[in-house]
Amino acid sequence: MEERWSTEHVLSLAPDQASQKAAGKLSTAAPWSGTGLGGGALWGECKGSGRTPYRACVDLAGPAYSCSCPSRKFPCKHALGLLLLWSGGAAVAAVDEQPDWVAAWLAARRQAAEQKTVRQQARQAAAKDDPAARRRAEQRASRVAAGARELRLRLADQIRRGLADHAATAADWAEVGARMVDAQAPGLAGRARALAHAPQDGLLEEFAMLHLLAGAYERVGELPGPLAATVRTRVGFTTSTEEVLSGPTVRDRWHVLGSRDTVDDLTTRRIWLRGAKTGRMALLLSFGHAGAAPELALPTGRVLEADLAFHPAARPLRAALGTGRYGGPEAADGPPPGLAPAEALAGYGEAVADDPWTESWPTVLRDVVPVLGPEGWQLTDGVHALPVRRGAVPEPALWRLAAASAGHGVTLFGECGHAGFVPVTAWAADGRPIGVGQ
Incomplete structure (x- = not known):
């Protein structure tokens, strides 16, 4: 049985706010029939304006989406509505056998992925001898x-x-x-x-x-x-994902620490991971054009056992998610282990020693309390403090973080740099991850 995603994670997949609003209207059981869950996929038929219902399917391992509606947005409101229905706790039957149309779509995806791998290997071989x-x-x-x-x-x-x-x-x-x-x-x-x-x-x-x-x-x-x-x-030189994946990979149980989207001409999604065995930090990048959210989406707070390939660097951080994935994202045992503020600064110093142009380094802080002082917001363990980078997080989000802390130490993930700390995710007393708003 697939563990249900959070509503927050589902909404993060939407290409825009209009899609979120439209999907919310389809998050009840009324328009849906033939829903099912099995083999890593979620599917259902949604009643629309026509006589024939729209068939929506989600490959939860991707995630990837398919819908018979004519929408040019990706994912469409039907796929998002189906995910919201499921994440909201609606009864979706777990079945061993998928409908033919679901099985055919998943098989086509597997075949396309295999063909893409063959083409990439052929291009790499040709480039070496060109x-x-x-x-x-x-x-x-x-x-x-x-x-x-x-x-x-x-x-x-x-x-x-x-x-x-x-x-x-x-x-x-x-x-x-x-x-x-x-x-x-x-x-x-x-x-x-x-x-x-x-x-x-x-x-x-x-x-x-x-x-x-x-x-x-x-x-x-x-x-x-x-x-x-x-x-x-x-x-400005780049290394293609195919080239990176052709090299060595690191298998680990990767804790999803948080994600952030920035919007310019493209939507850039950054997802940070930490290896449970290796302790390595990793950064995955995914991009989406207008009308389509970035393809890669991993739920914060979950653990994914997978292979990662790191881009070459003096201090490797950016990585590519390999094809080796061993099950879907699972619930973590609790918040990730963290550092004291003084240790976090020392870790950033080590990163700068390897790469002098590093402006920040992903870091998990433990038992810190957000406080507002004369010089702005600080994160303190009672002995040392880190300033929160000015302007990096909206003031209301910091007040919500302080309210969640209630004066007690929390585990906090973010980026530690010379300009201060940028919070991304906090873990409440019950171990539940809370996104710190942009």
């Missing part, structure tokens, strides 16, 4: 190196003129960013453009870190392999 691909890679490396040299000269020129003149020349950094795009170094481009809006009191630090990165790339061939991989990633 002289044209090697030439393109060499040409890009040369262009990026030239861009890095130009950027260092621009930074040195600005330092010679003085940072007080920065406001008068801020518009120039947009042009420098464009030059870095031409040099195929999007990481350098983004950091250069950010200089135009950097506060005066932090400007020298930003100059120094960007100068360090550009200089590191000019010597990338001399660096140790893991550090060289970090520099290439920071500059």
Whole structure:
């Protein structure tokens, strides 16, 4: 029997608020018939405006969705309504045999996944023996190196003129960013453009870190392999998921610590995990375009036994979820183990020692109390305190966190960095995870 998802998790799958509202109207038993649960899938038929009901099915392991309705939103309101019906405690029959239309869809998904794997392996094999691909890679490396040299000269020129003149020349950094795009170094481009809006009191630090990165790339061939991989990633080189998954994987029982969505042109979903055996932190990224939520969704507080492949780095964090998954997400025994604030700061220091451009590191704090003082919100264990990063979390969310704490220590997951701590998930006294609002 699949363990029911929380309503909060189901709503996080919606592509927009309109879909959440529409799905809420379909979360009662009235419009549904033929519902069932089995083989890792949930299905049902929803009465619509036509004579034929819509057939909706969810592969809970993905999750993935199928519906016969014409909606272009993904998942549609029917799939979301079905999940809300189930998560709300409605009686859904557990059956051993799936309807033919459900079994056919799941079989087609498996076949498509197998064919995709074969195609990816073929492309990787062809790329290794493709002289044209090697030439393109060499040409890009040369262009990026030239861009890095130009950027260092621009930074040195600005330092010679003085940072007080920065406001008068801020518009120039947009042009420098464009030059870095031409040099195929999007990481350098983004950091250069950010200089135009950097506060005066932090400007020298930003100059120094960007100068360090550009200089590191000019010597990338001399660096140790893991550090060289970090520099290439920071500059803007990417490693495909297929390539990452073709390397070694780490099997563990991964505790889902929390997730956050940020919306720009795309919706970016970040999901943090912690290995129960290895203690390793991992970050999964998933993206969704307009009208579709990011494909990957894991319920906070659950444990998933699976294989992860980590992107190469001096301090690996970003990972890809492998095909090796050993059962669905299960309920955790309790909150994850945590650190005291002083230990958390030391852990962040270790991360910076490995990767100087690390701005924060995922961390679980134990027995901390959120308090509001003259200098803002703090997280304290009674001995040491960490400031909450200003503006990272809405004020009402912090008051709700304080109310949930009620003056007692809570387990709190978030990102610990030089600008403060950003709370993401708290665990209440009963072990239930609570999302700390964005």
